[in-house]
Amino acid sequence: MARMTITPRPLLNRRLAEFGTTIFAEMSALALSTGSINLGQGFPDTDGPEEIREAAVRALRDGRGNQYPPGPGVPELRTAVAAHQQRRYGLAFDPDTEVLVTAGATEAIAAALLGLLEPGDEVVALEPYYDSYAACIAMAGGRRVPVTLRPHEGAFRLDLDELRAAVTDRTRLLLINTPHNPTGTVLTRQELTAIAELAVERDLLVVTDEVYEHLVFDDVEHVPLATLPGMRERTVTIGSAGKTFSFTGWKVGWVTADGPLVSAVRTAKQYLTYVASGPFQYAVAEALRLPDAYFTAFRDDLRAKRDLLSAGLTDAGFTVFRPAGTYFVTTDIRPLGEADGLAFCRALPERAGVVAIPNAVFYDRKEAGAPYVRFAFCKRTEVLADAAERLRRAFTH
Numbered sequence: 001m002a003r004m005t006i007t008p009r010p011l012l013n014r015r016l017a018e019f020g021t022t023i024f025a026e027m028s029a030l031a032l033s034t035g036s037i038n039l040g041q042g043f044p045d046t047d048g049p050e051e052i053r054e055a056a057v058r059a060l061r062d063g064r065g066n067q068y069p070p071g072p073g074v075p076e077l078r079t080a081v082a083a084h085q086q087r088r089y090g091l092a093f094d095p096d097t098e099v100l101v102t103a104g105a106t107e108a109i110a111a112a113l114l115g116l117l118e119p120g121d122e123v124v125a126l127e128p129y130y131d132s133y134a135a136c137i138a139m140a141g142g143r144r145v146p147v148t149l150r151p152h153e154g155a156f157r158l159d160l161d162e163l164r165a166a167v168t169d170r171t172r173l174l175l176i177n178t179p180h181n182p183t184g185t186v187l188t189r190q191e192l193t194a195i196a197e198l199a200v201e202r203d204l205l206v207v208t209d210e211v212y213e214h215l216v217f218d219d220v221e222h223v224p225l226a227t228l229p230g231m232r233e234r235t236v237t238i239g240s241a242g243k244t245f246s247f248t249g250w251k252v253g254w255v256t257a258d259g260p261l262v263s264a265v266r267t268a269k270q271y272l273t274y275v276a277s278g279p280f281q282y283a284v285a286e287a288l289r290l291p292d293a294y295f296t297a298f299r300d301d302l303r304a305k306r307d308l309l310s311a312g313l314t315d316a317g318f319t320v321f322r323p324a325g326t327y328f329v330t331t332d333i334r335p336l337g338e339a340d341g342l343a344f345c346r347a348l349p350e351r352a353g354v355v356a357i358p359n360a361v362f363y364d365r366k367e368a369g370a371p372y373v374r375f376a377f378c379k380r381t382e383v384l385a386d387a388a389e390r391l392r393r394a395f396t397h
């Protein structure tokens, strides 16, 4: 009998075959090897409020959260999340059945998609996407359908006709992100109303990633999708402490939604991490109750940083899309005589001593994202001033 041969088969499964290591690993390694200022990955270089850090220490010392916390999250945090949604947006959620604490927004996104999608379901998502969306849709067996945000009058905007055209009979869910990473776009009430009307008309679920809800600048308003007519019962809203309180390592996020939706998300979540971040949950409960002055000062600080870095980029010759929210600024490199953002970002550390991220990695339609490059401005003022100066020196003669 002929010897059986084993068909060679790739180890990484087909669902994930298109996903390599993230761009952040490559760019952070470049930052290290060249001694560059890393404006690639979006994490602050200073910790959040001292009293919140102390609250975590206290929880740890008092033995609160050192053992498995309750599956849906500690009651103190669920109550604080519900109170926050009520106070800021007038949204009422039952802390026991309509709030779920997750291991950061990342787990909330994964659990929502794993819990709500059938294999083959289409997910319409705004492109450029946040890092984990495409992979999570793939892990859930869904099919992603991009709707590309395109530059219009100085900002990346949603084309509502393109959005409507992207919805088919197979569409189950819209995946929205506002304020939007990486473009800094904050969807307007008018755009969100159109999204809501479409969701109601086509009977779609909506997952909305609002982790930058507190980072909107100038007179821009963050409108939670769940506040719009017909949306409360079909919307899963995702929040996180990481960005708002500058503790990205704590990985405390949450979902607020109607009971049956939370129940579906929780079913998936309980088999991912089960629970996480015990003592930090107590600290974040206190953080959410900080006075308005904290949130205002945080926003004002980031607005000044946005303006500082944007001025340096403009002087260096980039076209700057002034972000209305988030802590990222997207630029167009074509005025510098460049067209390929990936090549540009690979060369930038040698050329200027600064690391940035090519937006193309966040697109399916790579050509639509090719000339855009993202810089993070959640760094100390002196670091941003140094980066701005390096960019000016490298690109002006």
Ligand SMILES: *Cc1c(COP(=O)(O)O)cnc(C)c1O
Residues within 6 Å of the ligand: 103, 104, 105, 106, 107, 130, 177, 181, 209, 211, 240, 241, 242, 243, 248, 251, 252, 253
């Ligand atoms: C940072 C980020 C997340 C992940 O948040 P964690 O709470 O750190 O998991 C999710 N969505 C967007 C848009 C982000 O920028």
